[in-house]
Amino acid sequence: MPEFTDVEVYKQNLNATALHQTIQGVxxxxxxxxxxxxxxxxxxxxxxxxxxxxxxxxKYLFVKLQRGAWLVMHFGMTGSLTYFGADRRVPDxxxxxxxxxxxxxxxxxxxxxxxxxxxxxxxxxxxxRHRLGRDAVALPREQFTALARSARGGVKSWLMNQHSLAGIxxxxxxxxxxxxxLRPDCKVRNxxxxxxxxxxxxxxxxxxxxxxxxxxxxxxxxxxLLTHRxxxxxxxxxxxxxxxxxxxxxxxxxxxxxxxxxxx
DNA sequence: CTAGATGTTAAGGT
DNA sequence: CACCTTAACATCTA
Numbered sequence: 622m623p624e625f626t627d628v629e630v631y632k633q634n635l636n637a638t639a640l641h642q643t644i645q646g647v648x649x650x651x652x653x654x655x656x657x658x659x660x661x662x663x664x665x666x667x668x669x670x671x672x673x674x675x676x677x678x679x680k681y682l683f684v685k686l687q688r689g690a691w692l693v694m695h696f697g698m699t700g701s702l703t704y705f706g707a708d709r710r711v712p713d714x715x716x717x718x719x720x721x722x723x724x725x726x727x728x729x730x731x732x733x734x735x736x737x738x739x740x741x742x743x744x745x746x747x748x749x750r751h752r753l754g755r756d757a758v759a760l761p762r763e764q765f766t767a768l769a770r771s772a773r774g775g776v777k778s779w780l781m782n783q784h785s786l787a788g789i790x791x792x793x794x795x796x797x798x799x800x801x802x803l804r805p806d807c808k809v810r811n812x813x814x815x816x817x818x819x820x821x822x823x824x825x826x827x828x829x830x831x832x833x834x835x836x837x838x839x840x841x842x843x844x845x846l847l848t849h850r851x852x853x854x855x856x857x858x859x860x861x862x863x864x865x866x867x868x869x870x871x872x873x874x875x876x877x878x879x880x881x882x883x884x885x
Numbered sequence: 886c887t888a889g890a891t892g893t894t895a896a897g898g899t
Numbered sequence: 900c901a902c903c904t905t906a907a908c909a910t911c912t913a
Contacts, residue, residue: 623891623892680892697892697893698890698891699890700892735892737893751893792891871890871892
Protein backbone atom coordinates (compact mmCIF):
# COMPACT_ATOMS: atom_id res chain seq x y z
CA MET A 622 0.00 0.00 0.00
CA PRO A 623 2.52 2.65 -0.92
CA GLU A 624 1.31 5.90 0.56
CA PHE A 625 3.56 8.14 2.70
CA THR A 626 3.63 5.72 5.65
CA ASP A 627 4.76 2.76 3.53
CA VAL A 628 7.43 4.83 1.82
CA GLU A 629 8.60 6.09 5.24
CA VAL A 630 9.09 2.47 6.32
CA TYR A 631 11.05 1.70 3.12
CA LYS A 632 13.18 4.74 3.92
CA GLN A 633 13.91 3.57 7.46
CA ASN A 634 14.70 0.06 6.26
CA LEU A 635 17.10 1.27 3.56
CA ASN A 636 18.71 3.64 6.00
CA ALA A 637 19.39 0.73 8.36
CA THR A 638 20.63 -1.72 5.73
CA ALA A 639 21.44 -0.63 2.21
CA LEU A 640 23.71 2.40 2.50
CA HIS A 641 27.49 2.66 2.01
CA GLN A 642 27.86 -0.54 -0.02
CA THR A 643 29.33 -0.58 -3.49
CA ILE A 644 26.82 -1.31 -6.22
CA GLN A 645 28.01 -3.99 -8.59
CA GLY A 646 25.09 -4.62 -10.93
CA VAL A 647 21.82 -3.11 -12.06
CA UNK A 648 19.21 -5.17 -13.85
CA UNK A 649 16.14 -3.56 -15.38
CA UNK A 650 13.63 -6.35 -15.99
CA UNK A 651 10.99 -4.01 -17.34
CA UNK A 652 11.95 -0.73 -18.95
CA UNK A 653 8.33 0.41 -18.68
CA UNK A 654 9.07 1.59 -15.16
CA UNK A 655 11.91 3.92 -16.18
CA UNK A 656 11.09 7.59 -16.58
CA UNK A 657 13.55 10.00 -18.19
CA UNK A 658 16.33 7.42 -18.16
CA UNK A 659 17.36 4.15 -19.82
CA UNK A 660 18.71 0.85 -18.50
CA UNK A 661 22.13 1.99 -19.77
CA UNK A 662 21.89 5.40 -18.13
CA UNK A 663 20.79 3.88 -14.85
CA UNK A 664 23.57 1.30 -14.97
CA UNK A 665 26.19 3.94 -15.72
CA UNK A 666 25.07 6.10 -12.82
CA UNK A 667 24.68 3.35 -10.24
CA UNK A 668 27.53 0.93 -10.91
CA UNK A 669 30.63 1.38 -8.73
CA UNK A 670 28.64 4.03 -6.88
CA UNK A 671 27.08 3.87 -3.38
CA UNK A 672 23.89 4.99 -1.74
CA UNK A 673 24.70 7.63 0.86
CA UNK A 674 21.39 8.80 2.30
CA UNK A 675 17.63 8.35 1.92
CA UNK A 676 14.86 10.92 2.04
CA UNK A 677 11.12 10.87 1.51
CA UNK A 678 8.87 13.52 0.01
CA UNK A 679 5.23 12.55 -0.20
CA LYS A 680 5.07 9.11 -1.79
CA TYR A 681 8.50 9.44 -3.41
CA LEU A 682 11.68 7.89 -2.09
CA PHE A 683 14.94 9.69 -2.92
CA VAL A 684 18.22 7.85 -2.57
CA LYS A 685 21.35 9.97 -2.71
CA LEU A 686 24.31 8.59 -4.57
CA GLN A 687 27.84 9.22 -3.37
CA ARG A 688 28.68 10.89 -6.66
CA GLY A 689 26.00 13.55 -6.83
CA ALA A 690 22.78 12.32 -8.43
CA TRP A 691 19.63 10.98 -6.79
CA LEU A 692 17.77 7.78 -7.60
CA VAL A 693 14.05 8.51 -7.33
CA MET A 694 11.45 5.80 -6.81
CA HIS A 695 7.67 5.95 -6.82
CA PHE A 696 5.80 2.75 -6.10
CA GLY A 697 2.45 3.30 -7.75
CA MET A 698 -0.40 1.13 -6.52
CA THR A 699 1.33 -2.16 -5.89
CA GLY A 700 5.09 -1.58 -5.82
CA SER A 701 7.33 -2.58 -2.93
CA LEU A 702 10.99 -2.52 -2.01
CA THR A 703 12.92 -5.44 -0.54
CA TYR A 704 16.52 -5.72 0.63
CA PHE A 705 17.69 -9.28 0.98
CA GLY A 706 20.68 -11.58 1.26
CA ALA A 707 22.26 -13.89 -1.34
CA ASP A 708 20.41 -16.86 0.15
CA ARG A 709 16.97 -15.47 -0.65
CA ARG A 710 15.06 -15.66 -3.92
CA VAL A 711 14.34 -12.58 -5.96
CA PRO A 712 10.72 -11.46 -5.29
CA ASP A 713 8.08 -12.08 -7.98
CA UNK A 714 7.49 -9.16 -10.37
CA UNK A 715 10.90 -7.64 -9.70
CA UNK A 716 11.30 -4.79 -12.22
CA UNK A 717 14.57 -3.34 -10.93
CA UNK A 718 17.28 -5.31 -9.20
CA UNK A 719 20.36 -3.68 -7.70
CA UNK A 720 23.15 -5.99 -6.52
CA UNK A 721 25.95 -5.02 -4.18
CA UNK A 722 29.45 -6.41 -4.14
CA UNK A 723 28.69 -8.09 -0.79
CA UNK A 724 26.10 -10.33 -2.45
CA UNK A 725 23.07 -8.55 -1.04
CA UNK A 726 20.39 -7.12 -3.33
CA UNK A 727 17.66 -4.52 -3.48
CA UNK A 728 14.54 -5.30 -5.50
CA UNK A 729 11.74 -3.04 -6.60
CA UNK A 730 8.82 -5.35 -7.25
CA UNK A 731 5.70 -4.06 -9.03
CA UNK A 732 3.07 -6.48 -10.34
CA UNK A 733 1.19 -3.77 -12.21
CA UNK A 734 4.22 -1.90 -13.56
CA UNK A 735 2.81 1.35 -12.24
CA UNK A 736 6.01 2.09 -10.30
CA UNK A 737 8.46 4.64 -11.67
CA UNK A 738 12.22 4.97 -11.34
CA UNK A 739 14.18 8.00 -12.45
CA UNK A 740 17.35 9.98 -11.83
CA UNK A 741 17.42 13.57 -10.67
CA UNK A 742 20.13 16.17 -10.10
CA UNK A 743 18.45 17.44 -6.98
CA UNK A 744 15.35 16.73 -4.90
CA UNK A 745 14.26 20.32 -5.26
CA UNK A 746 14.42 20.22 -9.03
CA UNK A 747 12.44 16.96 -9.11
CA UNK A 748 9.78 18.20 -6.69
CA UNK A 749 9.31 21.41 -8.66
CA ARG A 750 9.18 19.63 -12.01
CA HIS A 751 6.46 17.32 -10.72
CA ARG A 752 4.74 20.26 -8.97
CA LEU A 753 4.51 18.36 -5.70
CA GLY A 754 3.06 20.14 -2.69
CA ARG A 755 4.68 20.23 0.75
CA ASP A 756 5.12 16.89 2.45
CA ALA A 757 2.04 16.26 4.58
CA VAL A 758 4.05 15.57 7.74
CA ALA A 759 6.83 18.13 7.36
CA LEU A 760 4.50 21.07 7.50
CA PRO A 761 4.10 23.61 10.31
CA ARG A 762 0.57 24.23 11.53
CA GLU A 763 0.33 27.82 10.18
CA GLN A 764 1.33 26.70 6.70
CA PHE A 765 -1.21 23.89 6.79
CA THR A 766 -3.90 26.39 7.75
CA ALA A 767 -2.83 28.79 5.01
CA LEU A 768 -3.00 26.00 2.43
CA ALA A 769 -6.45 24.98 3.62
CA ARG A 770 -7.70 28.56 3.47
CA SER A 771 -6.84 28.74 -0.22
CA ALA A 772 -8.39 25.36 -1.04
CA ARG A 773 -11.73 24.76 -2.74
CA GLY A 774 -13.72 21.58 -3.06
CA GLY A 775 -14.12 18.53 -0.81
CA VAL A 776 -11.70 17.68 1.97
CA LYS A 777 -10.91 14.13 0.79
CA SER A 778 -10.04 15.35 -2.71
CA TRP A 779 -7.89 18.05 -1.18
CA LEU A 780 -5.98 15.62 1.06
CA MET A 781 -5.34 13.29 -1.89
CA ASN A 782 -4.20 16.00 -4.28
CA GLN A 783 -0.41 15.67 -4.44
CA HIS A 784 -0.05 19.23 -5.73
CA SER A 785 -1.45 20.72 -2.51
CA LEU A 786 -0.17 18.24 0.11
CA ALA A 787 2.12 15.37 -0.85
CA GLY A 788 1.91 11.87 0.59
CA ILE A 789 -1.71 11.09 1.41
CA UNK A 790 -3.57 8.59 -0.80
CA UNK A 791 -6.99 7.00 -0.86
CA UNK A 792 -6.67 4.68 2.13
CA UNK A 793 -4.95 7.12 4.48
CA UNK A 794 -7.22 10.01 3.56
CA UNK A 795 -10.10 7.83 4.78
CA UNK A 796 -8.18 7.02 7.95
CA UNK A 797 -7.26 10.64 8.67
CA UNK A 798 -10.83 11.84 8.11
CA UNK A 799 -12.17 9.08 10.34
CA UNK A 800 -9.79 10.04 13.17
CA UNK A 801 -10.67 13.72 12.67
CA UNK A 802 -14.38 12.74 12.60
CA LEU A 803 -14.91 14.61 9.35
CA ARG A 804 -16.95 13.43 6.40
CA PRO A 805 -14.99 13.06 3.15
CA ASP A 806 -17.34 15.38 1.26
CA CYS A 807 -17.08 18.35 3.66
CA LYS A 808 -15.99 21.47 1.80
CA VAL A 809 -12.59 22.63 3.00
CA ARG A 810 -13.74 26.27 3.02
CA ASN A 811 -16.49 25.32 5.52
CA UNK A 812 -14.10 23.81 8.07
CA UNK A 813 -13.75 25.97 11.16
CA UNK A 814 -10.51 26.44 13.14
CA UNK A 815 -11.29 23.55 15.44
CA UNK A 816 -11.95 21.18 12.54
CA UNK A 817 -8.77 22.28 10.74
CA UNK A 818 -6.75 21.83 13.89
CA UNK A 819 -8.22 18.35 14.35
CA UNK A 820 -7.40 17.49 10.77
CA UNK A 821 -3.82 18.70 11.14
CA UNK A 822 -3.29 16.62 14.26
CA UNK A 823 -5.02 13.59 12.72
CA UNK A 824 -2.50 13.64 9.84
CA UNK A 825 0.45 13.64 12.23
CA UNK A 826 -1.10 11.10 14.60
CA UNK A 827 -2.16 8.63 11.91
CA UNK A 828 1.26 8.86 10.24
CA UNK A 829 3.12 8.26 13.51
CA UNK A 830 0.89 5.39 14.60
CA UNK A 831 1.07 3.70 11.18
CA UNK A 832 4.86 4.04 10.93
CA UNK A 833 5.25 2.65 14.48
CA UNK A 834 3.24 -0.34 13.27
CA UNK A 835 5.72 -0.62 10.35
CA UNK A 836 2.83 0.26 8.02
CA UNK A 837 1.39 -3.20 8.68
CA UNK A 838 -2.40 -2.90 9.02
CA UNK A 839 -2.48 -5.94 11.33
CA UNK A 840 -0.36 -4.10 13.89
CA UNK A 841 -2.21 -0.80 13.80
CA UNK A 842 -4.40 0.52 16.64
CA UNK A 843 -7.84 -1.07 17.05
CA UNK A 844 -9.49 2.30 16.49
CA UNK A 845 -8.11 2.48 12.95
CA LEU A 846 -10.65 2.37 10.12
CA LEU A 847 -8.12 0.90 7.69
CA THR A 848 -8.78 -2.78 8.20
CA HIS A 849 -12.56 -2.28 8.14
CA ARG A 850 -12.76 -0.52 4.77
CA UNK A 851 -14.73 -2.50 2.20
CA UNK A 852 -18.16 -3.98 1.51
CA UNK A 853 -19.88 -4.95 4.76
CA UNK A 854 -17.28 -3.11 6.86
CA UNK A 855 -18.29 -1.82 10.30
CA UNK A 856 -17.13 1.27 12.18
CA UNK A 857 -14.56 0.33 14.86
CA UNK A 858 -16.04 2.99 17.17
CA UNK A 859 -19.84 2.55 16.94
CA UNK A 860 -20.07 -0.75 15.03
CA UNK A 861 -22.43 0.83 12.49
CA UNK A 862 -22.14 0.02 8.79
CA UNK A 863 -19.64 2.05 6.83
CA UNK A 864 -20.81 4.01 3.80
CA UNK A 865 -19.06 4.07 0.45
CA UNK A 866 -18.59 7.26 -1.57
CA UNK A 867 -16.96 7.76 -4.91
CA UNK A 868 -14.59 10.74 -4.82
CA UNK A 869 -11.97 11.64 -7.40
CA UNK A 870 -12.66 8.30 -9.06
CA UNK A 871 -11.75 6.32 -5.93
CA UNK A 872 -13.80 4.47 -3.34
CA UNK A 873 -13.87 6.24 -0.02
CA UNK A 874 -15.31 4.68 3.16
CA UNK A 875 -16.61 6.51 6.20
CA UNK A 876 -18.96 6.15 9.17
CA UNK A 877 -22.08 8.29 8.72
CA UNK A 878 -22.73 8.18 12.49
CA UNK A 879 -19.25 9.24 13.67
CA UNK A 880 -18.20 11.64 10.93
CA UNK A 881 -19.73 15.07 10.21
CA UNK A 882 -18.91 18.47 8.80
CA UNK A 883 -18.07 21.17 11.30
CA UNK A 884 -20.86 23.50 10.19
CA UNK A 885 -23.77 21.26 11.06
C1' DC B 886 -16.50 -13.27 -16.52
C1' DT B 887 -16.56 -8.82 -14.26
C1' DA B 888 -15.43 -5.28 -11.19
C1' DG B 889 -12.35 -3.16 -8.42
C1' DA B 890 -7.72 -2.49 -6.39
C1' DT B 891 -3.12 1.43 -2.46
C1' DG B 892 -1.30 6.01 -8.02
C1' DT B 893 -0.51 9.46 -11.70
C1' DT B 894 -1.62 11.88 -15.76
C1' DA B 895 -4.12 13.60 -19.69
C1' DA B 896 -8.36 14.89 -21.45
C1' DG B 897 -13.00 16.41 -21.31
C1' DG B 898 -16.87 18.56 -18.87
C1' DT B 899 -19.21 22.11 -15.79
C1' DC C 900 -9.66 29.75 -13.98
C1' DA C 901 -10.89 26.13 -10.60
C1' DC C 902 -12.79 22.04 -9.90
C1' DC C 903 -14.62 17.48 -11.03
C1' DT C 904 -14.85 13.00 -13.44
C1' DT C 905 -13.26 9.54 -16.55
C1' DA C 906 -10.07 6.75 -18.99
C1' DA C 907 -5.74 4.74 -19.54
C1' DC C 908 -1.78 2.36 -17.90
C1' DA C 909 -0.93 -3.59 -16.58
C1' DT C 910 -2.14 -7.23 -13.81
C1' DC C 911 -4.07 -9.66 -10.10
C1' DT C 912 -7.90 -11.24 -7.14
C1' DA C 913 -12.64 -11.66 -5.11
